[in-house]
Amino acid sequence: MEHEIAISVSGVTKTYSEGSSATTALNGVDLAVRRGELTMMMGPSGSGKTTLLSIMGCILRPTSGTVQVSGRDVTTLNERQMPAIRLRHMGFIFQGFNLFPTLTAGENVELSLQLKGTSGADGNKEARRLMELVGLGEKYDQYPRNLSGGQQQRVAVARAVAGSPEVILADEPTAALDSHSGRSVLELLQSLAHGQQRAVVVVTHDNRILDFADRMVRMEDGMITQS
Amino acid sequence: MPPLARRNLFHDKIRLMVTLNGIVFAVVLIVVQLGLFFGFTTSTKGVLDHSQADLWITARNTPYVDVAVSFNERKYYQVLATPGVAAAQKYIVRWSQWKGQDGHTESVEVVGVDPDKAMGLPWNIVEGDVSQLKQPHAVMVDEIYKQKLGVHKVGEWFEVRDYRVKVVGFTRGIRAFTTAPYVFTTFKNAQDLCMFDVDKTNFVLVKAAPGADLKKLQAELQRRLPDNDIYTTREFAQKTSNYWMFTTGAGISVLMGAALGLVVGLVVVTQTIYATTLDHIREFGTLKAMGAPNSFVYRVIITQAAIAAVMGYSLALVVTFFVTHGGSSAGAPIMVTWRLLVAMFFVTVGMCITAGLVSIKKVMGLDPAMVFRG
Structure with a gap:
């Protein structure tokens, strides 16, 4: 079955300039990620994985090339429009979890919902549902510092899926987790891709989780070497 | 949320x-x-702000309330005879020397008032009564200066420039800008304590008649007393304040x-x-x-x-x-x-x-x- 394309990048180049020298992080990358698929991006450090993830997530702008999100060219959007695209279409999961330490686990999810326009009783109800979805319903009122790394990353997953974005972008989501927790998080991401037809992109170095991938993208020196 | x-x-x-x-x-x-x-x-301007007067008559070029040259009290009668004046009173503010019971001396500022009139009287009296100033040699000081002046209670005797004075009451919160406390007494006593000639004053305070145009009255008094300065209380308070705050540093x-x-x-x-x-x-x-x-x-x-x-x-x-x-x-x-x-x-x-x-x-x-x- 052919899945709908959620994000496509075409001929994307990213160059960082510093004084008279320039470093090319991405060099003419073409990639389409589809809903219903868990795509894993692998490659050595400095190969351009995170840069590509940032460009797909509308956090970075490409130096050249085009990026389309749900069929819309976002390359030409201004600085005010880009955050709105992220908010509406993307959910992010970070290596260091990046939960708000001053909010409880449930409130972290509520905050994401609030940003997306669901607040009050509706936000609370939806946040509880999402916490149940990631198996942490009973941890709703716990602060992140009282949760294990695996539990924190599950909360981050609940936060990322709040508001039902089509795309989940995860940067090294298992790097700070033990093997069991890492697999448990990947199972969750896989279920989001397969069960909820989301496009899930995971940047990883972790060979232990490769069997969760529907598709592997290998990068080297700013280029895709296997897709 | x-x-x-x-x-x-x-x-x-x-x-x-x-x-x-x-x-x-x-x-x-x-x-x-x-x-x-x-x-x-x-x-700097406490005695002005609480004077209840509308106008202050001073000697020419008096820079501020604490340093005023004396002038003849005939001016006082000229003021009284001016249409639009409801009341006037002679008033003294002058430095003098206080001598405590132990012999120590302090600079003070004697304020000579008329206890029977409404202008220039001490305020915030916490012990005694303004009418008691009419007793012979009576003075009133502020309680915050008790220690400085060596005063403990009403009834004690001291000296101001070799004249005996008796404390008959205390005020609260009447501070002087300088280190010299105010000492309120009657106008006549003040003349003695400050070595004024008997026919001299250094201020005349004026209360305008109800409905009188203060600016016009000020101008009329200035016309009648060309050797004096006539200020509204606000003007003189501002002048005094400016002197202390900005001229002295x-x-x-x-x-x-x-x-x-x-x-x-x-x-x-x-x-x-x-x-x-x-x-x-x-x-x-x-x-x-x-x-x-x-x-x-x-x-x-x-x-x-x-x-x-x-x-x-x-x-x-x-x-x-x-x-x-x-x-x-x-x-x-x-x-x-x-x-x-x-x-x-x-x-x-x-x-x-x-x-x-x-x-x-x-x-x-x-x-x-x-x-x-x-």
């Missing part, structure tokens, strides 16, 4: 204490400095202290609020990466600053109370009025929000891609 701003502030109690300490320090510093400025300014130093307090306070608050925001910089970066609009981030930072301002201000009020109370007991004229406190509330909120805006600039410059950098 998750109360991110409030939680950011209250989550780390030590950081909260540091933040509030900074604000309290700044607010107390500013209030005390401004209170000193207002206190000094007010004390005393006021400038207090004013500079107040201005410095404001600057130091602003810097302390800015650094404090800035540091509080930087403590959460990674979270703001995450918010930006998630796609939070700038307005949301602004709101969190401004709310944080505003809550800190209100809490810091409230604590500062308590500290200010003790500082001003202690300062006043020690003789420092710190005048904290409700107007100053209301203004200071807005200054505090303004300072904190300004500091928040400075840190917003830092947050807005954040690269949201920082969240992918471990």
Whole structure:
């Protein structure tokens, strides 16, 4: 079955300039990620994985090339429009979890919902549902510092899926987790891709989780070497 | 809705204490400095502000109330004969020398009044009665100068320039700008205590008749008394205040202290609020990466600053109370009025929000891609 394309990048180049020298992080990358698929991006450090993830997530702008999100060219959007695209279409999961330490686990999810326009009783109800979805319903009122790394990353997953974005972008989501927790998080991401037809992109170095991938993208020196 | 701003502030109690300490320090510093400025300014012209007179007649070119040349009391009768004058009275303010029972001397400012009239009388009398000034040799002093003058209670005798005087009452809060306390007595006594000729006064206080045009009356008196100056009370109070505050340099130093307090306070608050925001910089970066609009981030930072301002201000009020109370007991004229406190509330909120805006600039410059950098 052919899945709908959620994000496509075409001929994307990213160059960082510093004084008279320039470093090319991405060099003419073409990639389409589809809903219903868990795509894993692998490659050595400095190969351009995170840069590509940032460009797909509308956090970075490409130096050249085009990026389309749900069929819309976002390359030409201004600085005010880009955050709105992220908010509406993307959910992010970070290596260091990046939960708000001053909010409880449930409130972290509520905050994401609030940003997306669901607040009050509706936000609370939806946040509880999402916490149940990631198996942490009973941890709703716990602060992140009282949760294990695996539990924190599950909360981050609940936060990322709040508001039902089509795309989940995860940067090294298992790097700070033990093997069991890492697999448990990947199972969750896989279920989001397969069960909820989301496009899930995971940047990883972790060979232990490769069997969760529907598709592997290998990068080297700013280029895709296997897709 | 998750109360991110409030939680950011209250989550780390030590950081909260540091933040509030900074604000309290700044607010107390500013209030005390401004209170000193207002206190000094007010004390320079206390006898004018409380005189109940509409006009003051002085010798030509009298620079301020504490140094006035005497003039013949015939002028007093000319004033009384002027249409539009409801009442007039002779009035003396002059330096003299107080001698305590143990022989120590102090400079004082003798104020000669007419106890039967309504103008120029001592105010805030806490012991005794103004009519008791009519007793022979009677004087009244302020209770804050009891120790300085060696006075313990009503009925004690002292000397002022070799004349015996008897304390018949005390006032409260009548401070002199200089180190010389006011000593209220009758006009006649004051003439003796200040070595005035019997036909001399150094001021005539005027009460205008109801409905009289004060400016016209002032002009008419000036026409009739060309060798004198005629001031409204407000004008003379301002002239006196300006002299002490700006000509002597005393006021400038207090004013500079107040201005410095404001600057130091602003810097302390800015650094404090800035540091509080930087403590959460990674979270703001995450918010930006998630796609939070700038307005949301602004709101969190401004709310944080505003809550800190209100809490810091409230604590500062308590500290200010003790500082001003202690300062006043020690003789420092710190005048904290409700107007100053209301203004200071807005200054505090303004300072904190300004500091928040400075840190917003830092947050807005954040690269949201920082969240992918471990």
